[in-house]
Amino acid sequence: MKRLTIVLIAVVALLAGSASAQRVNLLCSPDLAWCEALGPAFTAATGIDLEFIRVSSQDALARLSAERANPIFDVWFGGTGDPHLIAMREGVTEFYEPEAWDDIIQNLKDQVGGTYIPLYAGAIGFVVNEEALGGAPMPTTWRDLTDPVYKGLIAMPDPNSSGTAYTILATLVQIFGEDEAFELLEGLHQNIAQYTSSGSAPGTLAGRGEVAIAIQFMHDGIKFANQGFPLTVYAPDEGVGYEIGGLSLVANAPNRDAAIAFINWALTPEAQQIAALQGDSFQIQSNANTVQHPLAPNFDEINLIDYDFDRFGTPEVREQIVGRWTNEIFPQPR
Numbered sequence: 488m489k490r491l492t493i494v495l496i497a498v499v500a501l502l503a504g505s506a507s508a509q510r511v512n513l514l515c516s517p518d519l520a521w522c523e524a525l526g527p528a529f530t531a532a533t534g535i536d537l538e539f540i541r542v543s544s545q546d547a548l549a550r551l552s553a554e555r556a557n558p559i560f561d562v563w564f565g566g567t568g569d570p571h572l573i574a575m576r577e578g579v580t581e582f583y584e585p586e587a588w589d590d591i592i593q594n595l596k597d598q599v600g601g602t603y604i605p606l607y608a609g610a611i612g613f614v615v616n617e618e619a620l621g622g623a624p625m626p627t628t629w630r631d632l633t634d635p636v637y638k639g640l641i642a643m644p645d646p647n648s649s650g651t652a653y654t655i656l657a658t659l660v661q662i663f664g665e666d667e668a669f670e671l672l673e674g675l676h677q678n679i680a681q682y683t684s685s686g687s688a689p690g691t692l693a694g695r696g697e698v699a700i701a702i703q704f705m706h707d708g709i710k711f712a713n714q715g716f717p718l719t720v721y722a723p724d725e726g727v728g729y730e731i732g733g734l735s736l737v738a739n740a741p742n743r744d745a746a747i748a749f750i751n752w753a754l755t756p757e758a759q760q761i762a763a764l765q766g767d768s769f770q771i772q773s774n775a776n777t778v779q780h781p782l783a784p785n786f787d788e789i790n791l792i793d794y795d796f797d798r799f800g801t802p803e804v805r806e807q808i809v810g811r812w813t814n815e816i817f818p819q820p821r
Contacts, residue, residue, distance in 0.1 A: 511742055511749045512559060513539035514547050516566030516650070517732070518687055518710070521766025525564070525753075528761055532752055535745050543685050544570045544650025551579045551737065561746035563735040564606070564753065567650030567686075569657070571603040571733030572800030580735035583747060587754040591773050595731050598796050604734040604750065607762070607770035610789050611651075611658055611727040614690045614708030615719045619699035626700060628724045629659065633674025642681045642689035643702040646809045650730070651686025651703055656808050657799040658728030661792055665808075672812065677821050694718055704730065705784045706769040713767070713782060726790040732770060 511529070515522035519541050526537040542550060544566035551563065551574060563571065563580060574580040582601050595605035615625055623636045632641060644652035659668035680698045683689055689701030690708050694716030701708065708720035734753060740746045752758050759772040763780035771783050798804055 509534075509742065509745045510536040510538060511745045512561050513537055513749070514551065514560040514563045514737075515539040515541050516544050516547050516564065517762070518707070518766065518768055521762055521768045522564075524761050524765035525758075528758065528765075529749060529752055532758075533748055535748060537749065539564075543648055545646075545648050545653065548574055548579070552577065555579050555738070558737050558739050558741060560737050561740040561742045562749055563733065563737060565732050565734070567654050568599060568603065568605075568731040568733050568796060569653055569800045569805060570650050571735050572599065572796065573802050573805060574735060575602045576800075577802065578738055581738045583736040583750060585754050586751045587774055590775055591754070592775050595773055598794075599731055599733075600797075602800075604754070605731045605773040606734040606753070607732040607759075607772050608729060608786070609704040609706045609732065609770045610722065610729040610784055610786065610791060611655055611703070612705035612708065612720055612722045612784075612789075614693050614701040614703060614705070614711070615721075616693045616696055616699050616717055617719060618717055619693070619696040621699070623699070625719070626723070629662070629671060630725075631723075632678060632700070632702075633671060635678070637678045637700060639678065639680045640699040641675065641678045641702065642683060642692045642698040642700070643675075643679065644686045644689060645682040645684060646812050648684045649686045652682075653799075653805060653809060654704075654728055654730050655702055656812060658792065658794070660808060661728065661795060661799075662725050669811065669815065672816050673819065676816050676819055679821060682817075690716075690718070704770075705789075709769045709782050709784065710767050713769075720784075722789045724790070726792045728792055728794045729786075731773075731796065 522539050522541050529537050548570040646652040687707040689703050690711045692698045693701040694711045705720050712718040756777040759777040762768040769783045
């Protein structure tokens with residue numbers, strides 16, 4: 488009897504050790520504050536540890552592609568949808584239907600199909616520090632941004648590292664057609680003070696008055712305005728594209744069961760509310776049962792274009808558009 492007790496204690500200890508050893512390795516693309524808030528909440532809810540690295544969308548896609556033969560990460564959390572779609576089409580990630588699938592906003596599911604899980608949505612816009620304009624008028628259209636009056640006053644992210652920037656390029660191509668869009672980008676380039684590596688960084692520059700106009704997702708601008716910076720956030724008259732931020736299971740994830748547990752937890756209303764309440768991020772969350780934060784942009788009040796997620800989520804289209812920008816626009820003196 489004593490020996491049996493010792494064996495049972497050993498088995499329990501082994502199982503407990505195995506449970507405590509569970510971990511999710513997360514590649515996290517939203518803002519750092521949101522990424523940092525996920526781990527403690529997830530561990531408290533499940534007992535599973537979480538480690539993350541914060542990487543912007545395009546860099547995340549590049550890293551996962553480079554590691555596909557021997558994956559290090561289990562889940563890719565957040566970031567613009569186009570790279571998530573490319574990752575799935577290239578076999579870097581795999582589709583998993585989560586427990587909350589029926590609760591995800593139907594339009595978001597319809598847009599991306601069975602490729603990746605919609606995590607949130609956000610629209611591109613202008614984030615303007617009127618005090619830093621130096622008397623120049625508030626821009627109201629995309630074409631306004633090419634006016635020399637804004638020279639040195641604009642910041643936007645770099646399409647080679649930022650998914651936000653690719654969404655901007657894809658938006659302009661869909662509104663104006665490719666050649667006309669690149670003419671606009673050439674004029675815009677002459678007014679750019681800085682291209683940033685991350686999608687949200689232009690708003691920081693505008694908030695500090697280092698530039699007057701940031702082109703980025705509106706929810707990021709709202710975050711900076713909520714922090715007290717003198718910023719006005721709005722959409723240009725011609726319309727804007729939008730993202731459906733992704734949540735993807737990495738193909739051949741080393742900790743697959745823990746990864747699935749994280750995905751299911753991350754889509755609960757309680758987990759989704761962490762974005763605004765702890766992460767200071769104001770995207771529209773994908774679960775229809777999640778109470779949206781009152782500061783989140785109202786899509787009903789924004790002129791959204793009919794964004795072609797299928798076309799602009801192909802590797803060939805992305806490479807062609809980003810490559811053209813890199814070769815034709817970025818090298819020009821300004």
